[in-house]
Amino acid sequence: MRDRELADLPADVAVSQPELLAKGYCDYQRYRLTLTGTDGATHTQTRDILLAGKVVAVLPIDLVRDEIVLIRQFRLTAHLANGRGDMIEAVAGRVEAGESLLEAARRECTEEIAVAPTVLVELFSYLTTPGLTDEEVTVFLAAVDASRVPERAGAAAEGEQIKTFRVSIDAALAGLSAGKMRNGPLSIALQWLALNRNRIGELLGAR
Numbered sequence: 519m520r521d522r523e524l525a526d527l528p529a530d531v532a533v534s535q536p537e538l539l540a541k542g543y544c545d546y547q548r549y550r551l552t553l554t555g556t557d558g559a560t561h562t563q564t565r566d567i568l569l570a571g572k573v574v575a576v577l578p579i580d581l582v583r584d585e586i587v588l589i590r591q592f593r594l595t596a597h598l599a600n601g602r603g604d605m606i607e608a609v610a611g612r613v614e615a616g617e618s619l620l621e622a623a624r625r626e627c628t629e630e631i632a633v634a635p636t637v638l639v640e641l642f643s644y645l646t647t648p649g650l651t652d653e654e655v656t657v658f659l660a661a662v663d664a665s666r667v668p669e670r671a672g673a674a675a676e677g678e679q680i681k682t683f684r685v686s687i688d689a690a691l692a693g694l695s696a697g698k699m700r701n702g703p704l705s706i707a708l709q710w711l712a713l714n715r716n717r718i719g720e721l722l723g724a725r
Contacts, residue, residue: 530554536567544651545569570646570653572613574623575703576638577657577711578631579687580664581719586690587631587667588704590681596700606693608704610655623658631682632671635660637722641710646702657707661722687715 531554536547548566555561578587589607597603611626613619620638628634643656664684671680685693693699694708711718 539566544571568651568653570612570651572619572622573610573646573653573655573703574613574619574626575655575657575707576609576623576627576635576660577704577707578609578627578633578635578660578662578664579718579722580662580684581722583664583684584687585664585684586687587633587662587664587682587684588690589630589671590683591679600700602700605701606699606704607701608707609660610703619656620658623656623660627660627662630671630680631662631667633662633664633666635662637661639721641707644706655703655706657703657710659718659721687711 532552534550536549538545539548540546546566546568548564550562550564553561553563579585580587587609589609590604591607592603593605594603596605609626609630611622611630613622614625617625619640623638623640624634627638637660639659641657641659643654646653646655667682667684669682671682690708691712694705694712699705714721
C-alpha cells in the first residue's frame with residue numbers, strides 16, 4: 519500500500535496564504551490548512567511556522583591524518599536550554615540567495631575553518647524540527663588538509679567568534695558515544711560516519 523512505503527510522500531492538503539506574525543532574523547508565519555486525515559475525513563488545522571529555509575552542514579575530514587576538524591562557538595539557545603552554550607559543532611550555515619548547496623558548503627568551510635575543501639560529497643538531507651520550522655539541513659563530507667586550519671576563524675563581517683580544533687576520528691566518535699555534544703548536525707553527521715567509516719576513502723576519492 520502507498521502509505522506503507524518507507525518514504526515521505528505528497529499529502530492531500532490545501533494550504534492558505536501565510537499570515538505574517540513576526541518579522542526578524544527568520545519570519546514567523548501562520549498557515550491554515552485543510553487536510554484529508556487517515557480516517558478519510560477532512561480536517562482543518564492552524565499551524566505557526568518559523569521560516570528558516572535551507573542549511574548546509576559539513577564534516578571536514580583529513581584522511582592522511584585520520585582527523586576531523588570541529589568548531590566551538592556560543593549559542594544562546596543552548597545556554598537558555600541547558601546552561602551549556604559553548605557548543606562543539608560541525609561547520610554549518612544558511613544557504614544564501616542564488617547559491618547552490620555545494621557552493622554554500624564550500625563557502626561555509628572556507629569561512630568557519632579558513633580552509634577550502636578539495637572534495638565535497640553530498641550525503642543526505644533532513645528536517646530539523648518539522649513541527650516548528652521548514653529548516654532543512656543537507657550534510658556534506660569534505661576532504662581537507664587539517665594542518666592548514668588555524669586555531670581561530672569565522673566570518674568577521676558576521677561577528678562570528680569561532681575556535682577550531684582537530685580531533686582523531688576515534689575521539690570524535692567516542693565523544694558522540696559519551697553524549698556530551700548536543701549539536702544536531704554534528705551528532706547526525708557523526709552517526710553517519712560511525713556507520714560508514716569504511717567508505718569515506720572511496721567517497722572522497724582517496725588513492
